Amino acid sequence: MKIRVAISQIDSYVGNYAINLQKIKGYITEAASNNADIVVFPELALNGYPPEDLILKTQFLRDSLNCIEKIRDFSRSKDIIIILGGIDWDVESYNTAFIIYKGKMYGNYKKMFLPNYSVFDEKRYFSAGRSPYIMEIDKVKVGITICEDLWVPNGPAISLAQNGASIIINLSASPFYKERNKTRFEMLKTRASELSSWIIYCNLVGGQDEIVFDGGSVVVNPYGEIEFNAPYFEEGLYFVDIDPLEATRANLREGKRKHYNESVYFEKVNVINIEKRIQDKLPLNKNNFYNPDVYEQLYLAIKIGIKDYLSKNGFEKVVLGLSGGIDSSLVAAIASDSIGPKNVLGLIMPSKFSSKSSVDDAVELAKNLDIDYKIIPITDIYESYISELSESFQEKDEDKTEENIQARIRGNIVMAFSNKFNYLALACGNKSEAATGYATLYGDMAGGFSPIKDLYKTDLYKVANKFNEIHNKKIITKSILEKAPSAELRPNQKDEDTLPPYSLLDQILFKYIDREMSYDELLQEGYDEEILKYVINLVNKNEYKRRQSAPGIKLTERSLGKDRRMPITNGYVPW
Known part of the structure; x- marks a missing residue:
């Protein structure tokens, strides 16, 4: 029986x-x-x-x-x-x-x-x-x-x-x-x-x-x-x-x-x-289902997360800033798979600091994905901002303020398309950036949903390579995968100007956030004291930014949403 x-x-x-x-x-x-x-x-x-x-x-x-x-x-x-x-x-x-x-x-x-x-x-x-x-x-x-x-x-x-x-x-x-x-x-x-x-x-x-x-x-x-x-x-x-x-x-x-x-x-x-009798039945055929590997599972999780968030909240299309970098490229690629390429709009918004190769990469990606895209230069808008602020800022040197203005212009344009056409705006930040606050409030953080918010930068590259493997084609191009990460908000800018190399940074972040290891425990593992203090300070002081970020898909054991509820006002020093 x-x-x-x-x-x-x-x-x-x-x-x-x-x-x-x-x-x-x-x-x-x-x-x-x-x-x-x-x-x-x-x-x-x-x-x-x-x-x-x-x-x-x-x-x-x-x-x-x-x-x-x-x-x-x-x-x-x-x-x-x-x-x-x-x-x-x-x-x-x-x-x-x-x-x-x-x-x-x-x-x-x-x-x-x-x-x-x-x-x-x-x-x-x-x-x-x-x-x-x-x-x-x-x-x-x-x-x-x-x-x-x-x-x-x-x-x-x-x-x-x-x-x-x-x-x-x-x-x-x-x-x-x-x-x-x-x-x-x-x-x-x-x-x-x-x-x-x-x-x-x-x-x-x-x-x-x-x-x-x-x-x-x-x-x-x-x-x-x-x-x-x-x-x-x-x-x-x-x-x-x-x-x-x-x-x-x-x-x-x-x-x-x-x-x-x-x-x-x-x-x-x-x-x-x-009171139910168990009747004899014809035997079932054996079902052997494919068990995807860890990076295919991450890809599938993001894919269904985007699809269900849209369908259950009444959206049909998405808009996002397409920079030619790995983050926005992966979000655009998985969104295209999830809801169809005709439902994805990429906005390419170069400034005077954007390299030609980044614009070319963004255009090539959009064509590879067969998604709609628009090129909207922001240099004139940026210069107008600077001109209007010049009197107030005349005694100050240029700093991250001017950099963030560019990010906020782009966020403003993305949200304008979201409002005008009822598109869901996708933010493209990753967990490494969210953890350290390497993101601009009301700029690149602007959006209604953040699909890779809980994906570390080093894992992001592995998921992007898995995406290409699944599709048996270099959709996310070699130049996108191999270029040094940069926000391109000033000449020759690289993420590593501000942050440790992602291979090191993500190790520290994983152990400090996901594994809840203390400063002393990390020090005992051989990490440099100055780098440890720098990274932990970044994590601890940027809770206010994370609290204002768009919801995103939980992809790790301890996400920076409901999993980790830290006070914004917090005077604890862990060393």
Whole structure:
């Protein structure tokens, strides 16, 4: 006897119940028509994740419960068990998995472990459940968990296994960041092996503000081996046939069910019985999906992040400044892939300090991508600014003020096109620049969305090379990839005039920001004292700029958005 499970890797739209409900019903219908016994949806699939302060609105919660009732009514004609992530609410709100079958609500499982770190604020919104949950189908026990419940080493999954669950389903909304899938795989393989149970991990997919969910839903057998891995960054319905007796065989192979710490055993385990017969079915074809490498995953994350931010916020086209540098080139290239080249406009805005090669590179890139572009020189506008300010500035030498005026003129022009044509303006700054404040407020930082905001400069080049490899063509040209980074706001300017080489800078930034290493720890690793103090000072004093920047896609473990909440007014000196 095999149980067929349909994994609904859904791209939910926060707060849009009409769209989410339509998708959910469609997947239920498709799953039932393919003889699935169970269809499972991700965490809060009905509401979208994270709903944030929408959860504080009682009408939002009432609407959620009304949609659950609509799904219950819809299920009357479907011979399939539905496990749906949504919000349960009476006096308190709960992150919940609803179990529905043939018009009946059999019960619900309330998430027990609420994450409150990184991008998660679940303790602000939800109360924790108290009891693990098992449903029994034709003598097969299936345990249900939600996201963090499975990550906790001594969590409810132990009680599920001890109470005979041969299959443990996990509804998840696990955000993407670089190499996240490796950590996830190791956790899932460990849990399956130590519990001698099947693990079905159903993950959300799609972009939501600064977060991207990568899908990649996984089925792991009781020996800790991956049996199925759904595509990354793709919405879809995927089927797996599971032999629950394999869990018994795994236990026998190990000699006995593994011993656990008795202190984590949950005395109360809710067990519900669903009267459904598991029918024999024709075997499924084996599905082997390609697992992209780390830089292709970063490319795909940016691609879906742009697409979903536009579609879910009512935009169709984007505009950006195209400088001929690597940052804007990569943003334009991925935007072109994401929403189509005819929906991307590049503005080439040379000043008297712009090199001819940079303008040529920008034009060649636009042609390679087949995107529209306009050349709008800013020299006359800049000279007009300088002329108007000359009297006020007559006793001052030229400095970064004049440089920033150029960046702000360009930002003004980009925003003018955004306003006039309802284009979303894309900012093109990277994480190295955001961390050190090497960017101009209301200039190159201007925009409604910042796709590579969380991508270090050194990784940016690797993603650009991966883009060319994927397309089997040097779309981002050799001259763009090899030129020394420069803002071109003064003669012969190079980024390294102000910053350490990016190969060194990004090492320090990664360890200081992502790994939270202290100044003393970094000093012990052999970094130069003067460079360390310089970089750390840049990071600490530019929080006010980051607080005013456009939202951007989380691509690293500790992004400079919700992940890292530092006070702007801050007198702490770390040495």
